[in-house]
Amino acid sequence: MEIKQKKLWFSLILLSLITTTTLGEFGGPLLKGFYKESCPLAEEIVKHNVEVAVLKDPRMAASLLRLQFHDCFVLGCDASVLLDTHGDMVSEKQATPNVNSLRGFEVIDYIKYLLEDACPLTVSCSDIITMAARDSVFLRGGPWWEVLLGRRDSLKASFAGANQFIPAPNSSLDTLIVNFKQQGLNIQDLIALSGAHTIGKARCVSFKQRIVQPNMEQTFYDDEFKRQSTFRRVLRSQCKDSSRDNELSPLDIKTPAYFDNHYYINLLEGKGLLISDNVLVTEDHEGEIYRKVWEYAVDQDLFFLDFVESMLKMGSINVLTGVEGEIRENCRFVNI
Template sequence: MTAAATTTPMAIVSFSLLLLLLFGTSSAQLSTNFYSSSCPNVFSTVKSAVQSAVASEKRMGASLVRLFYHDCFVNGCDGSVLLDDTANFTGEKNAAPNKNSARGFGVIDNIKSQVEKVCPGVVSCADILAITARDSTVALGGPSWAVKVGRRDARTASLSGANNNIPPPTFSLSSLISSFQAQGLSAKDMVTLSGAHTFGQAQCTNFRARIYNETNIEASFATTRRANCPSTQGSGDNNLAPLDLQTPTTFDNRYYANLVSLKGLLHSDQQLFSNGSTDSQVRSYASGASSFASNFAAAMIKLGDLSPLTGSSGEIRKVCSKIN
C-alpha cells in the first residue's frame, strides 16, 4: 500500500493548517457577499453617491480610483490614506505622492456618512474605497467587476511607506516593475493598472522635465504641453494637463495608443513603451480595447487583495479621517 493511501484525516488537516500559516488567510476572508446580511444596501448606496460625485465633476472619478491605488500600495488596502494628521499622529496625506495632489477625501467622507445612516458601524472605509474605485471606473465608461469586501480599517498609517512605496512619475521601467513586484504584482499587472491614466490629469511639476528635456516625445505634443507648463520651476507648477489627450474623462484604450505615438505625458508613462520588455503589451492594448478592459478589471481585483486587515484586526472607523 502506498504512503498516499495511508494518509490519515488528521494529517490532511495538519497539512491544510500548515498551508494557511505559510500563505495567510487574509485575502481568502474577503468575499463579494460579506455584507449580504449585515448591510445589503451598501453597494447601491455607494454607487448612487459616486454617480452623483462624478456627474458634478468628471475628474473626480479618476481621483477616487487613484485614492484606492495610493491606499493599497502602503501596507495594503486598509484605509490608511484617509487618516488626517493630528498632534499625536502622522498620516499619509502629506507624503510627496499625496500632498496637494490626492483628492476626493470629501467624497469618501460623504459616502461613509450615507452608509452609516443605512447600517452604522458595519462597513469599513477600506471597503468603501474599493467599491468606489469600481463604481468610478464604471461611471466613466469602464468595465465592472465583483468587488470583494470584508476589509477592516487600520489604526495606523505610514508616511515613509507612502513616500517610498508609491512609484513617482520619474521612475524608469525597471524601477516601475520592481515597485509593483514588491507588492506582489507582475509587470503585466503594472502595465494594465497604469491604464488608469486613461482618465485624470497631472500637474505641470510632474511632467515639465519630460516635455522640455526628453527626446522620445512627439514634437507637436511637447509644444502643446509647453504652452501650459512654463520651463521655469515654480511657475505654473500646479497647472494641469490631461493624462489622455483625446478622452481625459472616458475609460478607453487611447492611453496606450498615445504611448505608441510617443505622446505619454509622464516620464513613467512613456517608459512602458520605450524599446523595452513591455512594448508588446502596450501595442496589444492599443489595438485591443476589450482585452485591456477585462484585464484591468482582473488587475483591480488583484490590487484589492493586497494585505487586507480582516477578522479582529484593525477596526471599523465611524469617520474615515480619524480612528475611533
Template sequence: MGIKTARAFGGLMPFTTMGTKHFVFGRTMEDLDADYEYKIEQFLYLRPQLSVLTSKNTTFSLSYCRNLMASFYLASFCMMLLIKFSVTFASGNVVSNKLEKTCIDGVTIALSFGLYLNSCPEAEAIIFSWVESAVSQDPRMAASLLRLHFHDCFVNGCDASVLLDDTPSFSGEKTAGPNLNSLRGFEVIDNIKADLEYACPQTVSCADILSIAARDSVVLSGGLGWQVQMGRKDSLTASKTAANNNIPGPNSNVATLVTNFQNLGLSLQDMVTLSGAHTIGKARCATFSSRLNNNNAGVSNSEMNLDFLQSLQQLCSANNNTTLANLDDMTPSTFDNHYYVNLLSGKGLLVSDQVLATGDDDNTREIVQNYVDDPSMFLEDFKNSMLKMGSLPPPTGTNGEIRVNCRVIN
C-alpha cells in the same frame, strides 16, 4: 431624488421580501419610479447583456425585479442580486457567496463577494449614488477616487490608511510627497461614510468604500465593471514613510516600476495594465516638467510627439506648476485603451507612462501593443489586476476595525 434628501420624507419603514428584512425611507411613488428606472440601468454595468439574466443559470430577470420594486432600497436589493449573478457571464456558473481566500506573499486574507447583501443591502447603491453625483459635477473626480484606492493599497495593503488625518502619535499619508496637494476626493468618501453609518452603523469599512468607489468610477467613465470582493478592515495607523517609498514616482523608469509592483506581489503585466488607469485624469506641470526640458529617465524628447511637446510647453510656460494637463490627450474622461495608443505615438504625459512603450524593456512594449490592438483585452485585464491589487493585505499581525469616521480611528 437621491438618498441624501430622501430622509426628509419620513422615518424608516420595515418590509420583508424574499425572506430578508429591509428598511426604506418614506418617499412618493413618483420619486420611486424615477429612482428605480435610473438606478437599475446604472447598476447593470457589469455586462449589459440582459438575456443572460434569464438564461438557465438564473431566472432572476430585470422584469421580475421591476415588478417587485416598491421602494428605492428594494430596487437596490434587486440590483445587488443582479450584480451578484452577473459574475456568471464569464464562467456560465452561479457564484456562491462564500469567502474567497487570497494568499499573497504567504499572508492569507479572506474576502467575499456580496458581503453586505444581508447586513447592509443598500451599501453599494449608496456608494454609487455619491460617486455618480460627484463625477457628474466634476468628471475629474472619477480619476481622483480611483487614485485614492491605488495610493491606499500601495501602502501596507488596502486598509484605508490613506484617509487618516495626522495625530500626535503618527504622521498621516496625506502629507507624503506623492499625495500632498495632489490626492482628492476625501470629502466624497466622508459623505459616503456618513450615509452608510446612518443606514447600517459600523458595518461597511472605509477600505471597502474605497474599493467600491474605484470600481464605480471606472464604470461611470465607460469602463467595465466587476464584482468587488469585500471584508477589508480599516487600519489603526498610517505610514508617511511607506507612502514616500512605495508609491511609484512620475519619473520612474521601467526597472523602478517593476520593483515597486513586485514588492507588493504584482507582476510586470499588472504594472502595465494598472498604469492604464491614466486613461482618465490630469497631472500637474510639476510632475512632467522633465518631459519639457529633455531631462528624462530613459526617454528622450526625440521619442516625443513634437506637436504634443509644444502644446505642453505652451500650457506650462507661465511657470505655474499647478497647471493641469490631461493624462490621455485623446479621450481624457473616457476609460478606454487610448492611453496606450498615445504611448506608441510619443504622447505619454509622464516619464513613467512613456517608458512603457519606448523604454528598454521589450516586454512592456509588447503589452502596450497588445492593448492597442485589442481594447477589450485591456478592459478585461484591468478588471483582473484591480481585483488582485484590491486583495493586497495589511502586514502580518496588524489589527483593524471598521471606522465610524474614515479620518480618525475609533
C-alpha cells in the same frame, strides 16, 4: 462590435466566478456580497453618491480610482490613506506623492456618513474606497466587476511608506517593476493598471521633466522630441514657468473623459504625458511590454479584462479581515 461586447462580458463573468473569494493577510476571506445581510444597500449607496460626485466634477472619477492605488501601495488596502494627522501619527496625505494632489476625501466622508446612518459600524472605509474605484471606472465607460469585500480599517498610517512605495511620475521602468513587485504585482499587472491613466489629469510639476529638451547624449529621446515637437510645444507653453506648476493637463490627450484604451495608443505614438508612462515602451529593451501595450491598443476588450483581473489582485494586498483592525466610525480617525 456587439459580439465583441458579449464576449467581453462573458469573460468578465467567468473571471468573477473564478475570483469569488480571496484570502486576506490573516486568512479571512474577502467575499462577494459581504454586506448582503448586514447592510444590503451598501453598494447602492456608494454607487449613487459616486455618480453624483462625478456628475458635479467629472475629474472625481479618476481621483477616486487613484485613491485606491495610493491606499493599497502603503501598508495594504486598509484605508490608512484616509487618516488625518493625529498625535504622533503623521498622515499619508502629507507625503510628497499625495500632498496637494490626492483628492476625493470629502466624497468618501459623505458616503461613510450615510452608511453609518444606515448601518452603524458595519461597512469599512477600505471597502468604500474599493467600491468607489470600481464605480468610477464604470461611470466613465470602463468595465464593471463584482468587488470582493470584507476589509477592515488600519489603526495606523505610514507617512514614510507613502513616500517610499508610491511610484513617482518620473520613475524608470526598472523602478516601476520593483515598486509593483514589492506589492506582489507583476509586469502584467504594471501594464494593465497603468491603463488607469486613460482618465484624469496631472499637474505641470509632475511632467515638466518630460517636456524639457533632452541633452544630446539621450539620442533616443532627442529623436522622439523632434517627432513629437508639436505635442511638446503645447505642453511647454502650458507649463512655461514655475508659476504654472499646478496647471492641469489630461493624461490621455485623445479621450480624457472616457475610460478606454487610448492611453496605449498614446504610448505607441510617444504621447504619454508622464515619464513613468513612456518608459513602458522606451525602456523596454526586450520588447515584452511593448507587445502587450500594442495588444491593448488594438483590443480594448482585452485591456478591460486584464485591468479587472489586476484590480482584483491589487485590492487584496495585505488586507485586514476578521478581528484585525477595526471598522472606523469616521474615516479620518481611528475609533476612541
